Amino acid sequence: MNTLIHEEYQYLNIVKDIIETGVQRDDRTKVGTLSKFGCNLRFSLKNGFPLLTTKRVYWKGVVEELLFFIKGDTNSKNLEEKDVNIWKDNTDRKFLDNNGFEDREEGDMGPIYGFQWRHWGAEYTDMNADYENQGIDQLKECIKLIKKDPISRRILISTWNVSDLKKMVLSPCHVIIQFYVANNELSCLMYQRSVDCGLGLPFNIASYALLTHIISHITGLNLGDLIITTGDTHVYLNHIEQLKLQISREPRPFPKLVIKCEPKEIEKYTIDDFNLLDYNPHKKIEMQMAV
Numbered sequence: 569m570n571t572l573i574h575e576e577y578q579y580l581n582i583v584k585d586i587i588e589t590g591v592q593r594d595d596r597t598k599v600g601t602l603s604k605f606g607c608n609l610r611f612s613l614k615n616g617f618p619l620l621t622t623k624r625v626y627w628k629g630v631v632e633e634l635l636f637f638i639k640g641d642t643n644s645k646n647l648e649e650k651d652v653n654i655w656k657d658n659t660d661r662k663f664l665d666n667n668g669f670e671d672r673e674e675g676d677m678g679p680i681y682g683f684q685w686r687h688w689g690a691e692y693t694d695m696n697a698d699y700e701n702q703g704i705d706q707l708k709e710c711i712k713l714i715k716k717d718p719i720s721r722r723i724l725i726s727t728w729n730v731s732d733l734k735k736m737v738l739s740p741c742h743v744i745i746q747f748y749v750a751n752n753e754l755s756c757l758m759y760q761r762s763v764d765c766g767l768g769l770p771f772n773i774a775s776y777a778l779l780t781h782i783i784s785h786i787t788g789l790n791l792g793d794l795i796i797t798t799g800d801t802h803v804y805l806n807h808i809e810q811l812k813l814q815i816s817r818e819p820r821p822f823p824k825l826v827i828k829c830e831p832k833e834i835e836k837y838t839i840d841d842f843n844l845l846d847y848n849p850h851k852k853i854e855m856q857m858a859v
Contacts, residue, residue, distance in 0.1 A: 576620055576819035578609045579773070583765050584815050586803045593802070597858035601802035607763075608798070611777065613791035616822030617844070618777050620770045622814045624852040629654050630774045631839045638707065638782075639835050640686035643695040645675035657859045658737050667737065678736040684727040692735055707834065710747060714787045718749035728761075742772060747783070748792070755792030756780040761799040766807035766855045772796065778825070782837060785827045810853045823847035 582604075590602030611618040619625050632652045644655040657663060659675050669676070672694070679692035683699070690703030706725045713723045724747075727740040744759040758776045763769050777794050784791050803811060826843040 574819040575611050575615070575618065575822070576622060578611075579620060579765075579769065580622065580815045580819070582607050582609070582801065583803060583811050586765065586801065587808055587811065587815075590803065592805075595802070595858075597804075599858040600805040602805070602808070603800055603802040605800060606798070607801045609773070609796045611773070611794045613777060613780060613794055617774075617781075617825040618794065619774045619823055619844070619847060619849075621820040621822065621847075621849040622817040623770070624849040625770045625774055626654075627774070627844060627847070628652065628839070630771055630778060631842060633771075634775050634778055635837060635839065637682035637685060638779075638837070640682040640699065641695075642677045642680060642683050642692075643675050644677055648675075657857065663737070663859065669737070676737075679729070679732045680736050680738070681727050681740055681742075684729050684732070684740070685725055688726075688729060692732060710745075711783060711786060711834065714747060714749060714754065714783065714789070723747040723749075741768065742776070745776070745779075747780075749789060750792070752790055753792035754780060754784040754787065754789040755795065756783075757795040757797065759797050759799070763798045763801045764858070765801060765803050766811055767857055769796075769798075769801075778842075781825055781827060782834060786831045786834060788831070804855075804858050806858075807855050810855050814850075814853055817850050820848055820850070821846070 586602050586604050590604050593601050593603045595601050629652050632647060632650050633654060636647055644659040648656055655677060659677055661674050664672050676695040683692060685707045686705050687699045687703035688706050690699050710723050710725055713720050725745040726743065728743040733739050741762045742758055742760045746757045748755045756776055760772060773796060780794055824845040826845060827841055828843055829841040
């Protein structure tokens with residue numbers, strides 16, 4: 569790729585292509601989408617932090633959700649207490665009752681991302697149970713492999729636990745993470761089966777860039793690339809006009825991310841450990857989440 573071309577154009581060109589040539593499809597939410605199958609993005613994490621600049625991305629939400637997953641938490645109320653409400657509509661009483669979770673306490677997300685990262689194979693009961701030392705800690709195992717066997721081709725995390733899917737409020741969209749070490753650099757590839765380009769993809773790019781930053785900080789490796797491969801890559805019909813505005817804007821330089829603390833256990837990081845420098849995006853664009 570020509571390094572003179574801003575990497576954000578990868579995202580903007582995917583959105584433009586979907587709007588112009590995507591197939592119109594019905595979907596779970598009944599909103600409707602324009603869709604393409606199979607797209608790729610690659611960001612050099614050495615060249616800045618890929619927080620999109622053609623609209624303001626909710627940085628606090630990116631950080632707090634990732635730290636929430638890292639802890640294996642499944643109680644969305646713990647995010648809401650931090651004024652991060654991105655999971656609220658999928659865990660309120662109405663959503664739970666409509667999706668067959670009448671006996672589940674409001675806020676209980678089921679064994680979603682973080683539970684699978686930290687407790688794969690453990691029997692999920694509810695969000696209040698203590699799962700310490702239960703199941704397989706995929707995240708810790710990956711960090712161990714990166715340190716002890718960096719040439720391994722098995723540095724993988726999966727969230728697509730078929731036996732647990734019916735217990736989750738939403739089936740996981742980002743389902744496979746693979747890390748790769750070469751030339752003392754850590755790279756990450758994430759496969760995402762279903763991608764909401766308007767709201768989800770900018771968030772996911774930043775989240776997995778942040779995860780790669782944290783793990784490189786823990787392992788002492790330099791930063792490599794973030795690669796995202798997508799399956800059903802779609803634009804919701806009620807996001808088209810907002811996204812047309814976004815793709816008309818000129819990208820600005822990506823910000824820089826500085827981790828201020830010394831390396832520590834991955835679940836010990838907090839939002840105060842991260843300093844985002846020189847983020848100067850265009851104005852926020854409001855889009856309604858399809859539930």
